[in-house]
Structure formats: structure tokens, C-alpha cells
Amino acid sequence: MTEPGDAHRSVTAGREGARGRANVKLQDVAEEAGVSLATASRVLNGTSQVRADLRERVLAAAADLSYTPNAHAQALAGSSSKSVGVVCHDVSDPYFAAIADGVMRTAADHGVLVMLASTFHDPAREVQYVAMLRAQRARAILLIGSGYEDRDWERSMCAELDPYQRTGGRVAVLSRHRGLRVDAVLPQNREGAAALARAMLDLGHRDFGVLTGPRALTTASDRLGGFVDALAGAGVRIPPGRIVEAPFTRAGGYAAATELVRLQHRPTCVFAVTDLMAIGALAAFRDNAVSVPGDVSLAGFDDIPIVRDLTPSLTTVALPLDAMGERVMGLALREPAARRSRVERVAGEVVLRASTAPPAA
Template identity: 35%
Template sequence: MATIKDVARLARVSTSTVSHVLNKTRFVSPEITGRVQQAIDTLNYTPSALARGLKVNQTRTLGMLVSSSSNPFFAEVVQGVEQRCYELGYSLVLCNTQGDRERLGASLDMLQQKRVDGVIVMCTQAKLNDGAFHRHASLPLVLADWGPVDLDADLIKDSGQQGGRLATGHLLGLGHRRIGCITGPAGQRASEERLAGFRAAMAAAGLTVRQEWIVDGGFELAGGKAAMERLLALPGRPTAVFACNDMMAAGALRALADAGLAVPGDISVVGYDNIELARYLVPALTSIEQPKAKLGALAVDTLLARIQDPASPRRLLPLEPSLVIRESSAALAI
């Protein structure tokens, strides 16, 4: 592999001149610049980003921790992060934690060894807190939607309570009063906030929430299917269901199809996240939109601001949810 010394030798200049040409840190005549560029092309020379990063104490590389999940929501946010990194000339190192605290620690060790400039955290571990990060206190952090609320880092929130109220209010507006809720795991902020929004909307309508109509679906396809099967097995079933993410809603639609029930004729379903898949389900899924590309870009911009000003106060940046109405919800048949 060619080195900067090889380029300097072939171009008959000093290594500092090659460095100035590469980094545009000083004027170099067009004739010498041309010789250096020709040497670079001849030798297929690629500057070492790590060496340059060590020199300026910045690698222009960001890390990102996500829970491994079949939920496309994560992939769509990561796509937004990658796009923003590309626009700004940054590289991204992506690590899946598999929901495991030890793996998270190993990933943090690796990211710090690679001298990333900062880390975007998007993990669903319910008991994750400062203790998981105490050995990496020097790493600038941003929590992108999912993460521990007590961690001393900037937090981008999805405003889950507002989204839960929107979803439930939509079903109430369609005349439904017997409404069930398929939730995510207890202890996860996204799950609990969306459930709280559901409860608040029901209370505002003067309705009592039936506890047996609230079922944990684990934020996964199979969990959503199993949760809907449990609801259908009850003596009195709801006429509408709010699923706290689209993957559980998709699983619920499968259970309803297997049971020979029509959506929305027999039962209406609303999801959350508005992942790309939602519009292609049958029927197309009514869902609460989270601006995933915006979330990814905002996470990068917030992290870079934190890197530039580590002492600035912690920021809480809410995202505004919105309702996307499709075919899976309809007025209650009298």
C-alpha cells in the first residue's frame, strides 16, 4: 500500500507539500499540485483517515448503537442518519446490541477504540442507565427516540403520549368505544408513553379502559399476532384496536385474517410509526407518522453540535407525530 512518502518521492516534493495539496491548507502552485495529483493517481494512494484524525483529534466518524430488531423503523432511521452523515462528509459505524447489556458495553469499547467523534444511541433495553456508559463518559452522546431517560445526553423524543392520543382519538371519532390496545414491553419509554396517551384519550372521553383489552405484543410481528388472538378469545372483544407500533399491527392483521374477520368491517386497526410497509399491507394501515428521516438527520446535527460544545445544557428535542389515515380504520357499523 502506497504511503505519503511514496507520493512525495514520485512527485519530487516534500511530504509536507503533499499534505498541503491533500488538505488544502496552503497555496501550492498548479504545476506542483498537478504532479502530486498524478503521483496519487499512479500509486492509487488513499490518505489514512485514522492518521489524519489523530493529528486533528477528530476522525469525522460517528458511531450508532441500535437494538437488533425485525422492526423496519430502526432501518428507516438508520437510513436517515447515513444520509445526513454522507451529506456532511462523515462516516458511520453501526453496532447492533441485540438487546444485551454486555454486547452494548463491548460495542462502546470498540467505538471508543476507533476514536469515533460521538455516538447516537437507539437502544430498547428497559433497564439501561448511566451505569452502562460510565466508562465512556468522554464520548458525546445523543439519544435518538429510544433510550434511557436518565442518561445525561441530548434526547430526541417522539412525543409518544401525543401520538397515542391521536390514534385513540381517531378511533373515538369514528364512533368506537370498545377499544383495545396492543402495547410494547413494560419499562420501555416508547411503549409506556403510547399506552399513557391511549389511557388519557379514553379517560377524556369518559370511558373505562378494560384491563383485559390491554395486551403486551413485545413490539414484534409474532407478538402482535399472539396479542390479537388473545383479544379475539375473550367473551367480549373490542371493535377497534390501537397497536403501539406497525409491526404489531401487521401481526394483528394476520390474526384477524386467520380468524376470518374483515378489517375494518369487523374491527378497525391503527398502528404507530408509519413504516414504509404500512401502505402495502392489506388493508393499508392507518398509522401514526414518526418523521424517521428527520429523526435521523436531527440526531446527527444534534450530536455534531454537542461535539462542538460539550458543556452546553442538555437538550430535549420533541418530534411532532401526525395521523395518516388509510383503509384499516372505519366508522363503527351500527
């Protein structure tokens, strides 16, 4: 009773099912439903009206065959692309993790897929990943905490980003970027660090030390700059040797703080430009029997969730990390309203906790 065509089809399906190598395509769905390719496509996308009974048949066939559209073919034909690229330094950094939360949530809300790349703090890798993301025709590219003060890097980055933007790609960054004309969520690093400096001055501190990150990163240089300048405004100078540069990691903070501990004349207050570095510093102080805040006050920047749970809890400049993630993804997904780039500034708020106190007399 089955038609020859049907018989052939089922035999094929049987063999393919057993063997494995076979991807069911729209063509198969259409044949199974006894309609044309075009109709099947229209049903599945709801593009235009299709007679009810035909729609039913197509839907049933698709479910039967467990049909999944080939996103590559869709992207190629339709030139839409439901995916965005996100580039960060290090996925295991709590700073990024907190931001990523907002990023992922917003992405999910918009039904887009996130392609994630981790540079492991290598600027060259960052450029390389942007190229990959460009090849994937990502609808947008997010640069989280990038931003190097480096002419060469800037040039090669622009070489990638320029053609990408020219062909409709959107770029949003979360950090200060000099040479790039892109949308940005900009934490007020200078202002936050300055506010923290004033708070520490108010506490009575005059001897400061700073643990800073790689000088080439704007996040590090802005926070350091803001802190130093605010101090200078009050007539307080940080002697050379009291500003130690280290990677943006716990280990970096540990090493830098250890160096500070060895100093002849120790500062009474230490500013780590990153909470993660502050965590390392806290450990270094503990290991060297330096009490916090008894011997030295310690402050960080970011307010990553865990610092509330440290003992002592960490004084820091709080950034709304989750919201920042939301906003940078939002910026990337929103239609390019204006020709010029949008910048959303986000303020940091000094949160005084147990790790800071007036200096010992």
C-alpha cells in the same frame, strides 16, 4: 539514465506489486515526487501554499501509486475523525429503515462515515457497542429507539457515555431517555397516542385492546400510557387482559393479537403501539377470520411506508421518520452550541385510513 535510487525503487515496487504485501504511504509519494514528507502532506490536504510545479508532481505521484491515506494514522495525528456511530435494535425493522434513510443522507452530505451496530434487542449489547464506538473515537454516537426504564441499564450506559462526552464525544438519541443528558429528537408518543384514542372514541368505540411492546422501553410505555390516560379522561377503562405485551416485531404483534382473539368478550378496537405489530395483528385477524374493520378496528403508530399498501390500509399516527433521521444526525453533527442539551420534539399526526370504522351495532 535512471538514478540508482530510482532503479532501486522500481525494483522494489515491482516485487511488492507481485507479492501483494505492501501499502503505499505518504513517504513513498513524497520520494516519487522528489519532495519532503511535509510537502506531500500539505499538497494533499491543501493546508498551505506549495509551488505549483511541486504540487503537480505530488498529485501525479499520488495518482500513479494509487495512494490512499491511512485514516487511522490521520485520526491519530490530527485527532479529527470523520465517522459517527449509529446504534439501533434491528436493521430489518422498517421503522429503523425509514429513519436510517434520513440518517444516511445527512451523513453523506457531511462526508462522514457511519458505523452501524445492531443490538438485536439486547440492552447489554447496546452498552457493549457504545464501548466499541468509543474505542473507534467516533465523533458522535446516535442511539435510535433505545431508552430503557431500567436502573441498572441506565447506570452502565452512563458509565460509558459520561467519559465519552467528557472527552468531546457527542451523543444524540431518538427516544425518551431519563438519566442521560444528551441531545434528543423526541417523538410525542404520549400526545400522539392520546390523539388516536380520542379519534377512536369519536368513532364510537368503547371496548379497547392494546398490543404493547416491552414495558421497559419508553416508546412502548409512553404510547400505552398516552392511550390509556386519554381513554380514562373520557371515562373509559381497559379491563386487564386486554393489554397484551409482546416484542416489537411482526411476530410479536401476531402472537399478541391471537391472544386477544381468544378472549371471551372481544374489543371493537385494537391499538398496536407499532405499525409492525399492527401488521402482525392484521395477519392474525385474517387467519382467525376476524374482519378488519368489520369485526374490529385496528390502528398502529409510526406510519412506516408499507402500511399504505396493506388491505385494508392502516390507520396510524404518522411520524416524519425520514426527517427524524435527518434531525437526529443533524443534532449530532452540529457544534455543541449550548452547554445544555437540545431537545427537538416532533409531533405525530393521526391518519385515518381503511382499517378503522365505527363499531358494528
